[in-house]
Amino acid sequence: MKYGESAFDIIYLLTALIAGILILKKAGDRTEKQMGMAVLILGCGDAFHLVPRVLNYFVDADFTAALGIGKLVTSVTMTIFYVLLYRIGCGLYGQEEEKSALTAVLSLAILRIAICLLPGNGWLTNSSSMLWGILRNIPFVLLGILVMRLFYRNRAKIRQFRNVWIYILLSFAFYIPVAVFAGIVPMLGMLMLPKTICYMALIFVFYRAVTRRS
Secondary structure (H helix, E strand, C coil): CHHHHHHHHHHHHHHHHHHHHHHHHHCCCHHHHHHHHHHHHHHHHHHHHHHHHHHHHHCCCCCHHHHHHHHHHHHHHHHHHHHHHHHHHHHHCCCCCCHHHHHHHHHHHHHHHHHHCCHHHCHHHCCCCHHHHHHHHHHHHHHHHHHHHHHHHCCCCCHHHCCHHHHHHHHHHHHHHHHHHCCCCHHHHHHHHHHHHHHHHHHHHHHHHHHHHC
16 A cells, blocks of 8 residues: 555656656747646645655654645645646636636635635644635635636637546545545545546646647
8 A cells, every 4th residue: 555655656746847847848838838837836736745645654753744734835836736727728728817717716826825824724733623624625626616617618629628627627526525524534535546647637738738839
């Protein structure tokens, strides 16, 4: 179990970091640069949580605080990732960022990060109640819905990006039970594996879009 999960986490992090650098290197416009930035932010943010998680399996030390802080960092960077994903969608489909929609996206992101920074989350002890899990994820889910809606409405315009909305939907479907109920049912943590596969699929879409053009 620990070897399989650790290998998967390491492969994912290396994939995200290498793909992000290659995308930025080959990017030709602002939207493609945003794809590279989004992938790097995703990988770097997840590293704060996954590296201590892997070390916790093999090193005899207390990683409680590191794991909790890692979850905090990942929560913040994941929020930034979705803001970038919204802007990527607008750039891809040649849409002006509607003032009301952009305001909603930014407001939800700021609210999500603000809630994550509150002490009630118990990051230092890596122990968060179900209530706080629900509170910090309400604006995150709403943010995800706005981004998913953008890609869903435009799914027929660019063939390569037609499934992005599905990856977003599935990632939230796997993530929410873990974020809210994992403290009660630890086995739900296994759902993070298919959630990560959804993000790897997104990374692959971005990488192909940029490298095929170049």
